Amino acid sequence: MLKSTLDRIVRSHRNVTSSCSISISISSISGVPKEKVDCVVIGADVVGLAVARELALKGREVLVLDSAPTFSTSTSSRNSEVIHAGIYYPTHSLKPKFCVRGRYLLYKYCSHHNITHKQIGKLIVATGSSEIPDLHNLMHCGIQNGVDGLVMIWRVQKP
Numbered sequence: 001m002l003k004s005t006l007d008r009i010v011r012s013h014r015n016v017t018s019s020c021s022i023s024i025s026i027s028s029i030s031g032v033p034k035e036k037v038d039c040v041v042i043g044a045d046v047v048g049l050a051v052a053r054e055l056a057l058k059g060r061e062v063l064v065l066d067s068a069p070t071f072s073t074s075t076s077s078r079n080s081e082v083i084h085a086g087i088y089y090p091t092h093s094l095k096p097k098f099c100v101r102g103r104y105l106l107y108k109y110c111s112h113h114n115i116t117h118k119q120i121g122k123l124i125v126a127t128g129s130s131e132i133p134d135l136h137n138l139m140h141c142g143i144q145n146g147v148d149g150l151v152m153i154w155r156v157q158k159p
Ligand SMILES: Cc1cc2nc3c(=O)[nH]c(=O)nc-3n(C[C@H](O)[C@H](O)[C@H](O)COP(=O)(O)OP(=O)(O)OC[C@H]3O[C@@H](n4cnc5c(N)ncnc54)[C@H](O)[C@@H]3O)c2cc1C
Pocket: 042, 043, 044, 045, 046, 047, 048, 065, 066, 067, 068, 071, 072, 073, 074, 075, 076, 077, 078, 079, 080, 081, 082, 083, 084
């Protein structure tokens, strides 16, 4: 039962990651299926698969396990698909650091692998003059976080 479950999981991940040479060996000792691999990654969605890929590219033998019957059935396949800029995160946390670097790497990866994407930018709008200081704070935070291309746009709408 365990072996067939592992076989099924491994087969599906071999398909996904065939270009990264993730492989495993399954042996049976005294009727009990045993796994012996360098690394086990639990969770076959975007973070787990990225970690597994990186390990495999460095020559490690990796087994990816997931409680779901196949990969990418969870949050990663149903999110808003936005590549965040890193404007909102508190400057002295790891989030802006990872977000700004990850954003750069993700655009590069998409271009390199011809993955369709659009870099359309984002408008953050003050709906009244009382919200303008918030815009300045966000601008300051974004600059501190290393987000490039931030521009303040002024437009006075006539009634
Ligand atoms: C509504 C929503 C919108 C979002 N929009 C965006 C966005 O626009 N841009 C963005 O960058 N991020 C967005 N996010 C955040 C982003 O989707 C997550 O940070 C990301 O998907 C997390 O990936 P993950 O691989 O860590 O986790 P998950 O995608 O949750 O995958 C976890 C995996 O682990 C498996 N698993 C869990 N428990 C076990 C267990 N005990 N044993 C074995 N396997 C297990 C699950 O089956 C699953 O395959 C959004 C999140 C939500 C909820």
